[in-house]
Amino acid sequence: MNLEENNGIKYLTFDLLKNEDVKYGFSTRIGGVSTGVYDSLNFGFNRGDSDENVKENYRRMAKALNMNYERMCLSKQTHTTNVRVVTEKDAGNGILRPLPYDDVDGLITNVPDLPLVTFFADCIPLVLFDPKKRVIAAAHSGWRGTVGKIGKVTIEKMKESFSCDTKDILCCIAPGICKDCYEVSSDVAEEFKSAFGKDVAEEMLLRPSLFHPGDKEKYMLDLWKACKLVFLEAKIPKEHIEVTDYCTRCHPKLFYSHRVMGVNRGNLASFISL
Ligand SMILES: [Zn+2]
Numbered sequence: 284m285n286l287e288e289n290n291g292i293k294y295l296t297f298d299l300l301k302n303e304d305v306k307y308g309f310s311t312r313i314g315g316v317s318t319g320v321y322d323s324l325n326f327g328f329n330r331g332d333s334d335e336n337v338k339e340n341y342r343r344m345a346k347a348l349n350m351n352y353e354r355m356c357l358s359k360q361t362h363t364t365n366v367r368v369v370t371e372k373d374a375g376n377g378i379l380r381p382l383p384y385d386d387v388d389g390l391i392t393n394v395p396d397l398p399l400v401t402f403f404a405d406c407i408p409l410v411l412f413d414p415k416k417r418v419i420a421a422a423h424s425g426w427r428g429t430v431g432k433i434g435k436v437t438i439e440k441m442k443e444s445f446s447c448d449t450k451d452i453l454c455c456i457a458p459g460i461c462k463d464c465y466e467v468s469s470d471v472a473e474e475f476k477s478a479f480g481k482d483v484a485e486e487m488l489l490r491p492s493l494f495h496p497g498d499k500e501k502y503m504l505d506l507w508k509a510c511k512l513v514f515l516e517a518k519i520p521k522e523h524i525e526v527t528d529y530c531t532r533c534h535p536k537l538f539y540s541h542r543v544m545g546v547n548r549g550n551l552a553s554f555i556s557l
Contacts, residue, residue, distance in 0.1 A: 284458070284527050289347035290314070292324065293537075297410070297455045299525040305412050305419060306398075306556045308348045309457045311537045315340040317549060325539075325549025327402060328377075332549065341378065350398045350556045353379060358401045360423045361386045364431035366440050370394055389422035389437050393445055398556035404539040405531050407459035407506050408553040409434050413441060415451040419555050424459075424510050426471055430478045434513040449518040454525075457553055458538060461530035462505035465542070466492050469500040475509070483512065 284295045292314035300307050315324030316339045321332040324340050345352035356369050357377030366389030369376070374397050376382050389409075390399040399421045401408060406425035412418070418441055422433045434454070441447040467488075476484040487509045492501035507526050514524050531538040531551070539548040 292347040310551045320547045321549040326552035327550030355398045359387045362427040363388050364433045364436045391420040393418045395557045401553045402550045405460040405541045408457035410455040412453045413447045416447050418445045429509045430474045432513045435517040438517040454514045456510045456526045458527045458529040464532035465504045466494045467504045472502050
């Protein structure tokens with residue numbers, strides 16, 4: 284990934300999308316107008332920040348990425364594997380009007396100039412682009428979404444709705460928590476073992492825990508690897524998968540992190556538009 288700057292806004296882009304005809308950016312906390320714990324580029328409404336500041340942050344990001352602010356379409360993430368195809372009538376959802384849906388952790392569209400916006404602060408952002416069929420998608424893959432394989436669910440829906448071919452889809456894994464920062468307990472580990480099979484799960488569940496080395500009930504979870512394995516399971520060629528090297532918890536000056544800040548923080552966002 285590359286850290287870029289435009290009009291004071293810092294954001295990250297993928298090498299995999301560099302020469303593609305698609306607009307993309309993953310936000311940092313730098314370049315916005317929010318203050319205090321939201322300092323400064325917060326995209327989360329209803330987190331205690333003023334709506335006015337959040338809207339101004341969207342306007343600035345839209346300008347930096349050359350996207351249309353009023354046509355942005357936001358997700359409503361609740362750790363489900365629900366992925367929704369959005370169309371022209373969804374332009375402005377969450378910006379011009381309240382969201383007409385609930386429990387939507389992934390968005391797909393083939394409509395030009397309809398930016399898809401998804402939210403993060405440690406969970407893993409997935410970004411997909413089919414340059415042949417001109418289809419984009421964005422999804423939220425925390426541990427629950429990863430156990431539910433939302434990456435694969437998104438790809439299946441792209442195939443079903445737009446006849447996308449897995450050999451054409453580019454899959455990006457954007458900044459989230461890394462394997463040295465994400466400790467989970469055995470109940471979460473068990474969910475991964477049932478979803479991926481014991482042997483595969485062992486590749487992503489690392490021991491000893493870096494935080495509680497003596498505790499056999501604790502693991503370090505490699506969610507980046509898990510998300511990559513989900514894409515491979517969906518038959519995406521490995522050269523079409525890019526994994527971030529930016530951890531949200533390792534860099535609290537650059538990102539909001541739930542594990543560092545708890546609920547008193549802003550939200551990062553992933554933006555993609557045709
Ligand atoms: Zn980390």
